[in-house]
């Protein structure tokens with residue numbers, strides 16, 4: 001009889017659906033599978049979306065978001081929550097309540113404050129920014145990109161690593177406990193993110209990959225941090241492994257060749273058997 005496999009940590013992603021599979025819930029579940037976690041999900045919004053952009057957003061009724069969480073958590077023990085697209089004031093406030101007085105009150109949280117897609121479509125209502133700001137103290141780690149940090153702070157986007165330090169500090173002042181400010185939108189040979197917590201700040205560098213396959217990098221990074229957290233002693237160690245893994249996923253994204261716009265990263269880049277050529281070039285219909 002085969003030996004039992006180790007039990008994977010359970011991650012819950014509360015986020016929007018991306019039918020193209022590169023961002024949102026779909027990216028989060030793939031990331032969990034790739035990194036040895038068990039992914040569960042609660043969908044906050046359906047988007048009609050491809051690698052070329054978002055055409056429609058349909059919010060899930062707040063009570064259905066609540067029911068998804070309550071039904072799941074009554075049965076499954078969730079170890080880490082990742083928050084992505086929360087769409088509206090009502091959904092942000094509902095999720096906040098579940099995280100403070102509801103069944104998720106003791107679960108660690110990674111918050112990716114998703115606001116706008118890579119292609120420029122709004123994924124968070126403008127009037128919901130204050131509600132997301134109010135959620136910051138409940139998150140163990142927040143992973144804003146530069147435009148999201150600027151919106152949360154009511155400031156202009158910064159363009160330098162020095163500027164990142166000031167913004168990260170001001171996010172801590174707003175109540176965030178740990179900040180990973182992602183610098184994918186900066187120029188340069190390195191892709192520099194800034195980690196900041198009560199102990200200070202440290203740049204986290206990786207080589208900048210020359211690729212157009214960057215759809216869903218933020219979702220993938222934040223869910224990788226959630227998936228890896230139970231395997232590490234602290235958040236920063238999980239962040240360092242997540243960033244290194246994401247860099248490899250970016251390195252192999254172009255080989256997926258999905259869609260005509262910015263494609264997804266390769267979540268399963270470590271499974272080389274996927275890279276073997278198909279024997280017939282056709283998939284049998286059975």
Ligand SMILES: Nc1ncnc2c1ncn2[C@@H]1O[C@H](COP(=O)(O)OP(=O)(O)OP(=O)(O)O)[C@@H](O)[C@H]1O
Pocket residue numbers: 023116117118144145146182183184185191192193206207208209210211214215216217218219220221243246247250
């Ligand atoms: N070309 C690249 N090469 C290496 N790392 C990159 C590249 N582009 C982005 N990254 C990294 O990906 C992570 C997410 O970065 P980014 O700031 O682009 O997030 P995002 O804008 O929220 O992503 P998205 O909206 O596409 O999901 C960061 O660690 C960033 O440094």
Ligand SMILES: Cc1ncc(CO)c(N)n1
Pocket residue numbers: 015016017018023024025047049084085114116117118123215216217218219
């Ligand atoms: C559903 C969803 N969440 C997040 C993003 C940001 O990449 C996206 N494009 N779509």
